[in-house]
Amino acid sequence: MRKDLVFGMAGSGGDGIVSAGDSLLQAASAEGYHGVMTKSFGSQIRGGESSCRVRISTDPVLNPGGNLDVAVALNWEDFLKFGAELPVAGTTVVIYEAATGVPENQIPLVGVTPLQVIAVPIAAMAKETAGTERAKNTVVLGLIAGWFGIGAVAVMKGISRKLAKKSQELVEANQKAFDAGMAFAKEHPLKADMTIVPSEGKGGVKLLTDGNDMCAAAAIFAGCQFFGGYPITPSTEIMQFFTNHVWKYGGAVLQAEDEIAGIGAAVGASFAGKKAMTATSGPGLSLKSEMMGLASIAELPLVIVDVQRGGPSTGLPTKTEQSDLFAAAFSAHGDVIRPVLAPTSVADTFRTTIEAFNIAEYYQTPVIILSDQEIASRKETLDPIDTSQFKIINRLAPTGSDLQDYKRFKQTENHISPISHPGMLGGTYLASGIEHVESGAPTNSGSVHARMNDKRIKKFDPLKERKDLFEITGNPNAPLALVAWGSVAGVCREALQMAREQGLDVKLMVPYLLYPVAEQTYRDFFASVQKGLVVEQSHLAQTFKVLRMHLDLPKGLQSLARSGANPFLPGEIVVALHHLLSELQRSHEGKLQPQE
Amino acid sequence: MSATCEFQAKDYKSDLKPIWCPGCGDYSVVQGIYRAMAAIGRPPHEIAFISGIGCSSRIPGYTTAYGFNTVHGRALPIAQGIKLANPDLLVLAAGGDGDGFSIGGGHIAHLIRRNIDITYIVMDNQIYGLTKGQLSPTSQKGRTTCTSPYGSLENPVNPLLYTLAYGAGFVAQASPTDLVGMAAIIEEAIRYPGFAFVNVQSPCVTYGEEAQQIKGLKAISESLKDLGHDPADRLAAMDLAQHYGSKMHLGVFYKNPEPPATYDAQIRERQIQLSQGALPKERILDLFIKK
Numbered sequence: 001m002r003k004d005l006v007f008g009m010a011g012s013g014g015d016g017i018v019s020a021g022d023s024l025l026q027a028a029s030a031e032g033y034h035g036v037m038t039k040s041f042g043s044q045i046r047g048g049e050s051s052c053r054v055r056i057s058t059d060p061v062l063n064p065g066g067n068l069d070v071a072v073a074l075n076w077e078d079f080l081k082f083g084a085e086l087p088v089a090g091t092t093v094v095i096y097e098a099a100t101g102v103p104e105n106q107i108p109l110v111g112v113t114p115l116q117v118i119a120v121p122i123a124a125m126a127k128e129t130a131g132t133e134r135a136k137n138t139v140v141l142g143l144i145a146g147w148f149g150i151g152a153v154a155v156m157k158g159i160s161r162k163l164a165k166k167s168q169e170l171v172e173a174n175q176k177a178f179d180a181g182m183a184f185a186k187e188h189p190l191k192a193d194m195t196i197v198p199s200e201g202k203g204g205v206k207l208l209t210d211g212n213d214m215c216a217a218a219a220i221f222a223g224c225q226f227f228g229g230y231p232i233t234p235s236t237e238i239m240q241f242f243t244n245h246v247w248k249y250g251g252a253v254l255q256a257e258d259e260i261a262g263i264g265a266a267v268g269a270s271f272a273g274k275k276a277m278t279a280t281s282g283p284g285l286s287l288k289s290e291m292m293g294l295a296s297i298a299e300l301p302l303v304i305v306d307v308q309r310g311g312p313s314t315g316l317p318t319k320t321e322q323s324d325l326f327a328a329a330f331s332a333h334g335d336v337i338r339p340v341l342a343p344t345s346v347a348d349t350f351r352t353t354i355e356a357f358n359i360a361e362y363y364q365t366p367v368i369i370l371s372d373q374e375i376a377s378r379k380e381t382l383d384p385i386d387t388s389q390f391k392i393i394n395r396l397a398p399t400g401s402d403l404q405d406y407k408r409f410k411q412t413e414n415h416i417s418p419i420s421h422p423g424m425l426g427g428t429y430l431a432s433g434i435e436h437v438e439s440g441a442p443t444n445s446g447s448v449h450a451r452m453n454d455k456r457i458k459k460f461d462p463l464k465e466r467k468d469l470f471e472i473t474g475n476p477n478a479p480l481a482l483v484a485w486g487s488v489a490g491v492c493r494e495a496l497q498m499a500r501e502q503g504l505d506v507k508l509m510v511p512y513l514l515y516p517v518a519e520q521t522y523r524d525f526f527a528s529v530q531k532g533l534v535v536e537q538s539h540l541a542q543t544f545k546v547l548r549m550h551l552d553l554p555k556g557l558q559s560l561a562r563s564g565a566n567p568f569l570p571g572e573i574v575v576a577l578h579h580l581l582s583e584l585q586r587s588h589e590g591k592l593q594p595q596e
Numbered sequence: 597m598s599a600t601c602e603f604q605a606k607d608y609k610s611d612l613k614p615i616w617c618p619g620c621g622d623y624s625v626v627q628g629i630y631r632a633m634a635a636i637g638r639p640p641h642e643i644a645f646i647s648g649i650g651c652s653s654r655i656p657g658y659t660t661a662y663g664f665n666t667v668h669g670r671a672l673p674i675a676q677g678i679k680l681a682n683p684d685l686l687v688l689a690a691g692g693d694g695d696g697f698s699i700g701g702g703h704i705a706h707l708i709r710r711n712i713d714i715t716y717i718v719m720d721n722q723i724y725g726l727t728k729g730q731l732s733p734t735s736q737k738g739r740t741t742c743t744s745p746y747g748s749l750e751n752p753v754n755p756l757l758y759t760l761a762y763g764a765g766f767v768a769q770a771s772p773t774d775l776v777g778m779a780a781i782i783e784e785a786i787r788y789p790g791f792a793f794v795n796v797q798s799p800c801v802t803y804g805e806e807a808q809q810i811k812g813l814k815a816i817s818e819s820l821k822d823l824g825h826d827p828a829d830r831l832a833a834m835d836l837a838q839h840y841g842s843k844m845h846l847g848v849f850y851k852n853p854e855p856p857a858t859y860d861a862q863i864r865e866r867q868i869q870l871s872q873g874a875l876p877k878e879r880i881l882d883l884f885i886k887k
Binding site: 026029030205206207208209213214217220221223225226228245247248249250251252254256257258260261262264265266267268269270271272273274276290291293294298350382384385387388421422423424425426427428429430431432433434441442 | 612639640641642643644646649654656657660661662663664665666667670672673674675676677678679680681682684685702703705706863866867870871874875877878879880881883884885886
């Protein structure tokens with residue numbers, strides 16, 4: 001029996017493979033399991049290849065998992081297009097469409113002998129039972145229920161709910177297809193028992209959603225009342241969620257004429273006193289950079305979500321990467337600090353988004369949330385979140401005495417000035433992208449510019465002291481270390497568990513605050529570190545370089561960096577840690593031993 | 597609109613000294629705006645005045661309203677965000693011809709089709725003044741400037757025809773040659789419930805050509821009222837607008853006699869309608885519950 005199963009399925013666009021993944025995850029969630037689902041597509045709208053990866057576990061799930069336990073190929077051509085996204089190993093059961101005509105001992109996977117290979121006449125079974133090949137995905141779900149023990153009841157409940165609106169006949173046809181899949185599995189038992197451990201009814205209320213919807217919901221919870229944006233993959237669902245819901249809370253949405261107008265409208269809404277945001281992906285972030293500079297000098301709160309995809313330019317629009325860190329931290333000209341935060345999962349997208357608004361409002365600054373395609377589009381089962389534990393911060397309003405002789409950019413001890421907004425009597429001022437004196441009046445003075453730069457940069461000092469924006473796990477004095485953020489953090493959390501089980505003395509740092517670089521927090525973390533890895537999906541190793549720019553890194557700290565759309569596997573990180581340890585042992589001539 | 601009280605033109609004038617050259621047409625424009633604001637009577641703190649970059653875009657700072665001197669070409673996107681965030685505000689946008697019809701030229705069409713209640717004043721001087729005399733999108737073909745030393749090879753944009761063609765509900769032209777008329781036009785534009793566009797022929801005394809100075813403009817100026825033009829007649833307005841550049845028609849080209857509902861008014865309706873029975877925002881995650 002298994003506590004954890006990773007399914008990877010691929011087919012053509014019309015095969016319904018992603019909807020099968022959805023049904024499987026929903027059913028597992030209804031039965032009380034934890035789960036994560038990621039999707040990956042070609043960039044075609046219809047047809048083309050599509051795939052999903054569903055991980056189901058009795059314990060909370062940290063990431064979409066490494067090698068597949070179960071691979072489902074509705075055709076080989078599409079399956080193979082996903083390469084390292086759907087890795088098959090010696091432990092994988094491979095299920096594929098018999099109509100492909102490929103013999104079981106000749107499947108086109110080079111250099112690997114799967115645990116078991118089974119050809120199933122999926123299309124023929126669908127046709128025979130439901131009268132249409134379109135029920136292929138339901139047959140697959142039946143096979144999964146039969147072989148792995150997930151969703152025998154809940155899957156069909158979900159499917160019925162979905163199809164009942166269409167017709168009862170359709171429900172019955174799918175029930176037959178599902179039963180046929182189950183029956184096939186019973187008649188052809190697997191060599192190894194791969195059924196999942198029963199969830200012991202730990203079901204209860206669970207949430208099921210993806211990173212984009214979670215981000216938008218968190219923004220509304222934080223009090224965001226305006227969204228200005230432009231459609232761009234893979235961030236568009238944030239705007240869609242807003243336009244479905246924000247009106248109910250007195251807010252508004254503008255689908256603007258372009259990326260610049262989208263952020264421009266958000267800057268305007270913030271000037272008007274409302275919490276505002278925009279969302280985009282790489283190409284849009286490039287276009288928005290001038291407005292980000294404006295929000296910085298005019299000291300206007302604003303949240304910008306960048307759901308990263310492969311770049312530069314159009315790059316890989318439907319695949320994940322972590323290559324926008326430089327752009328997030330450094331785009332837009334001039335001397336400026338712009339905070340950059342990154343969630344690591346759907347669950348913590350809630351907290352990270354609220355933090356982004358709190359930081360934006362408190363420091364009167366644009367803040368970037370660096371999400372990525374994987375977190376944005378992956379679905380996770382979540383335990384209910386107690387929203388009352390989250391504090392909401394609003395911008396500092398002027399007091400009556402501030403408004404007697406109002407100075408919008410007044411020098412204060414913490415460099416944060418009370419901010420008025422149109423409609424507020426006594427608070428009128430000129431906001432501008434031009435350098436200004438305390439009242440807001442434009443100036444060309446070099447000395448004023450130096451003072452104002454000082455104000456705008458020093459105000460972030462306390463942010464760099466915030467330890468709660470970093471997650472550190474493992475032995476605090478460990479000689480080995482991992483650093484990872486965003487969707488890669490989840491892979492490293494699992495690698496850390498595995499490595500510690502194997503006796504390696506290792507710790508992990510996951511920064512939620514990427515910029516400004518919290519120098520002291522890293523120095524403290526690196527104090528014990530002799531060897532380590534900064535793991536990231538960026539060919540240029542942007543994170544490693546940003547850290548090196550701000551800190552003297554330990555000599556043994558190395559970069560484990562690669563281009564996007566090639567996921568890291570927990571196992572390979574553990575192997576890399578073993579290498580580091582043996583290097584360390586050599587250099588210490590055996591003085592340092594691994595933990596018992 | 598909220599309650600109004602008595603205001604005079606000087607109540608809208610700030611202490612900042614304009615950076616404009618002596619004799620610049622923009623001095624008259626800001627005077628026209630003070631007068632129009634006083635006639636309307638909204639207190640300065642209920643007005644948001646947004647501009648882009650250029651000589652003329654300094655104008656919000658010379659008023660006592662909330663001002664925002666933004667980035668080049670982006671007055672309109674920011675102004676619309678302000679209006680949608682708080683429809684109770686009176687929102688004005690202003691800038692030059694380069695700001696509105698070159699670098700920011702893509703925005704005006706969308707403001708017009710959305711019909712957001714913003715008044716947009718372009719100070720059109722057919723030249724880039726702040727960068728010292730380059731060709732602008734409204735410069736006449738053949739014009740020699742420092743970036744067209746052998747004469748411009750391109751035709752100018754026609755701001756009047758452009759805005760009329762996109763369906764703006766209010767399109768007018770004014771000039772410092774008639775300050776009283778300009779104040780009245782700006783006032784009428786602000787009072788129009790929807791997007792309103794006013795093109796002001798505002799001469800650049802430093803880089804403008806002789807023919808575009810006050811004297812030259814007076815010579816080609818004609819009052820639309822005197823011509824007997826009916827501002828409800830959109831096709832006649834478009835006909836007249838074709839003479840942009842050769843004649844200077846002053847007055848209202850077009851004013852929709854039956855103004856449709858504005859975008860901002862419809863937002864209010866939608867907010868009220870959809871807020872009925874909505875989950876409190878503290879419970880927004882309930883949307884994700886799967887049973």
